[in-house]
Amino acid sequence: MIRRHRLHFRFLTLLACHIFTCGLAGARAAETAGAPALPLEHPSGEVPPVPAVSGIPTAAPAKLAAVKTPIEYPAEIHGLLNLGLSLTDREEYESAEIAFRQVLNSPDVTKPDLQSALLGLARMHRRQGSLTKAAAIYEKFLKDYPGSERSPDALLDLGRTQRAMGAYKLAIARFYNVINSTLKLPAEGFERYQLLAKTAQFEIAETHFQAGEFAEAGKFFARLRLLDLAPADRANAHFKAGYSFQLQGNLDVAVTTLRAYLEQWPDDENVPQARYLLAITLRKLSRQQEAFNVTLDLLREESARIATDPKRWNYWQRRTGNQLANDFFENGETLSAQSIYQSMAALSDDPAWRLPINYQIGLCQERLGNAELARASYQSIVDAPVGTSVAEIGEVKRMASWRISHLDWREKIGQQVTAFFETTTGRTMPIPAPTSPSP
Numbered sequence: 001m002i003r004r005h006r007l008h009f010r011f012l013t014l015l016a017c018h019i020f021t022c023g024l025a026g027a028r029a030a031e032t033a034g035a036p037a038l039p040l041e042h043p044s045g046e047v048p049p050v051p052a053v054s055g056i057p058t059a060a061p062a063k064l065a066a067v068k069t070p071i072e073y074p075a076e077i078h079g080l081l082n083l084g085l086s087l088t089d090r091e092e093y094e095s096a097e098i099a100f101r102q103v104l105n106s107p108d109v110t111k112p113d114l115q116s117a118l119l120g121l122a123r124m125h126r127r128q129g130s131l132t133k134a135a136a137i138y139e140k141f142l143k144d145y146p147g148s149e150r151s152p153d154a155l156l157d158l159g160r161t162q163r164a165m166g167a168y169k170l171a172i173a174r175f176y177n178v179i180n181s182t183l184k185l186p187a188e189g190f191e192r193y194q195l196l197a198k199t200a201q202f203e204i205a206e207t208h209f210q211a212g213e214f215a216e217a218g219k220f221f222a223r224l225r226l227l228d229l230a231p232a233d234r235a236n237a238h239f240k241a242g243y244s245f246q247l248q249g250n251l252d253v254a255v256t257t258l259r260a261y262l263e264q265w266p267d268d269e270n271v272p273q274a275r276y277l278l279a280i281t282l283r284k285l286s287r288q289q290e291a292f293n294v295t296l297d298l299l300r301e302e303s304a305r306i307a308t309d310p311k312r313w314n315y316w317q318r319r320t321g322n323q324l325a326n327d328f329f330e331n332g333e334t335l336s337a338q339s340i341y342q343s344m345a346a347l348s349d350d351p352a353w354r355l356p357i358n359y360q361i362g363l364c365q366e367r368l369g370n371a372e373l374a375r376a377s378y379q380s381i382v383d384a385p386v387g388t389s390v391a392e393i394g395e396v397k398r399m400a401s402w403r404i405s406h407l408d409w410r411e412k413i414g415q416q417v418t419a420f421f422e423t424t425t426g427r428t429m430p431i432p433a434p435t436s437p438s439p
Contacts, residue, residue, distance in 0.1 A: 077103055077113050081120060088124045096124045115141065115150055122154075126161055135161045152178045152196045159203060168211040175200040175207070198229060202237065209244060218244035222257075235265040239274055251281050269309060272298065272316035279320055283327060292336050295324045299343040317347055329364065338364035355381050355396050362403065371407055378404045 080099045087096035103109055103117040122137035138158035142151060159174030178200035182193035205220030221241035225234050242257035258278045262271060275298040282291035299321050306313040321344040328337035338361060345357045362377035381400035384393075 074110070074113075077106065077109060081113065081116050084117075084120050084124070088120070088127055091127070093124055093128045097121065100124065115145060115148065119150065119154060119157075122157065126157065131161050131165050135165070152181050152193065152200075155181060156196065156200060156203070159200075159207075163203075163207050163210065168207050171207050172204055175204045198224075198227060198233075201227075202229075202233065205237070205240065209240060214244045214248035218248060218250070232268075235261070235268040236270065238265065239268065239270040242274065243277060246277050246281050251285055254281050255285070267305070267308075269312065272301075272313050276316050276320040279324055283324065288328075288333065288336070291324060292328070292340070295320055295340055296343060299340070299347070314347065318344070318353075321347075325360070329360070334364050334367050338368070351384055351393055355384055355393055359396055359400055362400070366403070366407070371411070375404055375407050378407075 080103050084096045084099035084103075087093070087099060100117045100121040103113060104121070109117070118137055118141045122134045122141070125131075125134035125137065135158060138154050138161065141148075141154045142158070145151065148154075155174050155178045159171040159178070162174060163171035179197045182197045201220070202224055205217055205224060208214075208220060209217035218241055221237045221244055224237035225241060227234075229237070238257070238261045242254050242261055245251075245254035245257055248254075255278065258274050258281070261268075261274055262278070265271070275294055279291045279294040279298070282288075282294060299317055301313065301317075321340050325337045325340035325344065328334075328340065341357055341361045341364065345354055345361065348354060358377050358381055362374045362381075365371075365377060366374035378400040382397055382404070384397075
């Protein structure tokens with residue numbers, strides 16, 4: 001009885017050290033809460049993730065390392081396993097590693113708990129970014145426990161780790177091993193093993209995609225969307241199939257696949273990117289009117305749908321509109337470009353976004369011969385208050401001011417030329433058409 005109380009006391013001491021660690025990290029975070037936030041630059045590719053910042057304490061590892069007595073009771077071992085998983089999810093990796101190694105070093109740990117500790121430690125290293133260590137632990141697990149019912153999980157995560165390391169062929173081989181291993185396991189967990197096999201097929205397709213083997217990826221994703229998967233996975237496979245065909249250069253099939261995806265999964269998270277891909281693919285096929293319609297549909301999407309993920313929608317709206325509008329403008333399709341720019345201006349009231357768009361609208365109006373409308377667009381930029389906006393607004397204001405001066409000069413020259421011909425010939429000379437401005 002005394003021995004049991006002593007062991008529970010050690011476990012409570014370990015938990016107390018963890019609680020103390022969290023309190024210390026929170027106190028340090030509170031001390032620096034007044035620091036100004038650094039500005040974030042929006043990347044050009046994918047929608048930007050929000051990084052999780054977690055303080056790694058310095059006092060906790062020393063205190064946890066001091067507990068070196070053997071662990072003998074299942075409740076204490078299970079508590080350490082759960083603690084290690086929790087610390088991993090909170091990105092407190094040093095403390096999580098100590099918790100898992102306490103279990104591994106226990107002389108009386110059971111085989112299932114030892115496997116859980118190994119897989120938990122590998123997962124921790126993988127989350128931390130120590131991919132070589134994670135791969136080594138997964139390899140050790142598969143060597144020490146061949147035929148284990150948890151081997152498919154280890155193979156699946158080993159394949160994902162090797163893919164992240166750039167070893168695509170090894171990763172694909174591991175995923176095929178997952179499929180083969182599920183065929184040899186007992187029938188009790190049939191549904192779970194079936195799910196693992198489907199997941200492995202999805203990972204094979206994703207690995208081909210990341211390796212740039214888009215033809216293979218498209219074939220695998222096209223097959224996957226016909227399987228009995230969860231709706232979200234089927235939608236993702238359908239989208240990735242269209243994306244793969246587009247990257248492969250099979251544009252007609254890409255258009256058909258992307259259109260079918262948009263009709264079947266209108267509420268999926270990848271819809272805004274799919275519309276972007278569809279618009280630029282139609283543009284490459286010289287189907288300008290269809291590309292124009294898809295772009296306007298994206299820019300004028302219902303606010304209720306955008307509210308589900310505003311950052312993602314806003315990013316793809318801006319990227320699609322800007323790319324297609326500039327393309328139309330450069331190719332002389334000024335009316336289409338102006339319509340897209342006008343729709344883009346309604347996306348935000350932020351001067352850093354709106355003033356450059358108004359400048360582009362002014363260029364379109366100037367090219368179309370609407371000098372007064374162009375002057376009004378430029379003047380709205382010059383008169384706009386800067387406030388706390390970015391420095392680039394000052395450059396846009398200077399460019400708009402120069403365009404106004406250019407319009408005034410051109411109007412003055414036109415009047416002088418008209419007056420000259422009226423006084424010398426008695427006839428009015430037509431004013432030459434204005435030159436097309438550059439965007």
